[in-house]
Amino acid sequence: MSFGWSVFVIVLTLITVLGSLWLLFATAHVEKSKTGDETTGHVWDGDLREYNKPLPRWWLWLFIATIVFSAGYVAVFPGFGSLPGTFGWTSDGELREELRVHEERARAIFAEFATQPIEALVNNPRAQQMGRNLYATHCTGCHGADARGNRGFPNLTDTDWQWGGDAASVVKTINEGRIAAMPGWRDALGGDAGVTAMVEYVKSLSNRSHNPRLAAEAKPKYDMLCVACHGSKGEGNIALGSPHLNDPVWLYGGETEAIFQSIAVGRNGNMPAHGWLGEDRIRVIASWVMAQAVSTEPVVPTAAAAGGN
Numbered sequence: 001m002s003f004g005w006s007v008f009v010i011v012l013t014l015i016t017v018l019g020s021l022w023l024l025f026a027t028a029h030v031e032k033s034k035t036g037d038e039t040t041g042h043v044w045d046g047d048l049r050e051y052n053k054p055l056p057r058w059w060l061w062l063f064i065a066t067i068v069f070s071a072g073y074v075a076v077f078p079g080f081g082s083l084p085g086t087f088g089w090t091s092d093g094e095l096r097e098e099l100r101v102h103e104e105r106a107r108a109i110f111a112e113f114a115t116q117p118i119e120a121l122v123n124n125p126r127a128q129q130m131g132r133n134l135y136a137t138h139c140t141g142c143h144g145a146d147a148r149g150n151r152g153f154p155n156l157t158d159t160d161w162q163w164g165g166d167a168a169s170v171v172k173t174i175n176e177g178r179i180a181a182m183p184g185w186r187d188a189l190g191g192d193a194g195v196t197a198m199v200e201y202v203k204s205l206s207n208r209s210h211n212p213r214l215a216a217e218a219k220p221k222y223d224m225l226c227v228a229c230h231g232s233k234g235e236g237n238i239a240l241g242s243p244h245l246n247d248p249v250w251l252y253g254g255e256t257e258a259i260f261q262s263i264a265v266g267r268n269g270n271m272p273a274h275g276w277l278g279e280d281r282i283r284v285i286a287s288w289v290m291a292q293a294v295s296t297e298p299v300v301p302t303a304a305a306a307g308g309n
């Protein structure tokens with residue numbers, strides 16, 4: 001609040017309070033009736049007379065007590081313009097104090113986990129409980145409440161890891177984030193026909209029904225353009241985050257059109273860095289994520305959500 005506004009508020013407050021006090025005393029003042037009866041002596045329309053009924057005393061004192069209380073209140077708490085009050089209380093300070101207490105309590109709990117390896121936290125019910133809560137707060141938006149992901153957002157409940165499922169890799173994924181770089185290949189493959197043939201070859205890597213003639217046509221190009229990242233049998237490469245192409249798990253969908261899209265224009269999935277959560281929390285979340293990765297069943301993404309590109 002600027003100085004001008006502060007003065008304005010103070011003056012306005014004083015006028016209101018002093019004005020109310022004046023009004024109170026002006027009206028509470030009991031005039032001795034000149035007529036000797038209970039009226040003020042005012043007469044209207046010849047016979048209408050006004051009774052002299054001052055405010056009840058208790059009400060008057062209550063009102064004065066309120067004003068005294070409010071004066072005391074603004075003396076110790078902020079409220080009178082921008083004056084801080086003698087207690088130095090601020091809502092900001094109160095929030096900071098609450099956060100400090102909360103942080104301290106959390107640190108005590110995390111201290112217990114910090115001495116244990118992440119692999120051990122996987123079997124620690126308390127760590128798992130906290131991990132689930134942290135996951136719910138920070139990760140469900142993208143990976144789903146059940147951690148089964150969605151198109152473009154990997155399923156974390158299967159054992160198929162794009163960037164590695166050991167503790168160090170999972171921590172790194174959460175801490176630093178991951179940016180997958182799969183360029184588009186339409187031009188390099190000689191247009192849509194070349195991509196279509198490559199789709200058939202990619203399907204053949206996981207033993208799906210495919211067109212053998214087109215697949216054979218695309219194989220030399222795969223060996224030239226794709227092996228470096230996806231491996232000669234489609235086994236992928238954890239260091240590059242290039243997924244397996246020889247299993248039924250598809251990040252962007254396994255239908256012909258989805259594979260076509262992946263190859264033709266590329267994919268650039270982005271897992272944002274969460275380093276700001278701090279090492280303690282990241283270790284606990286990582287342990288929870290690792291505990292979820294048990295399903296060997298392929299999960300085929302259903303809803304077509306916008307993921308990657």
Ligand code: HEC
Pocket residue numbers: 180181182183185198202222225226227228229230240241242243245249250251252253259262263267268269270308
């Ligand atoms: C520079 C490394 C690199 C090269 C070369 C590369 N890819 Fe990829 N590919 C990736 C990465 C990384 C991803 C994962 C993209 C993501 O997560 O957003 C990927 C994803 C894919 C996917 C989607 C997989 C899924 O689960 O949905 C397909 C299909 C694919 N690549 C096929 C190919 C083909 C065919 C070629 C050769 C023409 C090729 N890639 C060349 C790195 C590469």
Ligand code: HEC
Pocket residue numbers: 135138139140141142143152153154156160161162163164165170173174178179180241268269270271272274285286289307308
């Ligand atoms: C803004 C969306 C978003 C949020 C929030 C997010 N992720 Fe991710 N995450 C992704 C995407 C997209 C990928 C896939 C990146 C790629 O294409 O390679 C990913 C990949 C991962 C992977 C790698 C999976 C594998 O197979 O290697 C892990 C593990 C993971 N996320 C865990 C988490 C955890 C834990 C959190 C919460 C702290 C989280 N993510 C929050 C989008 C998100």
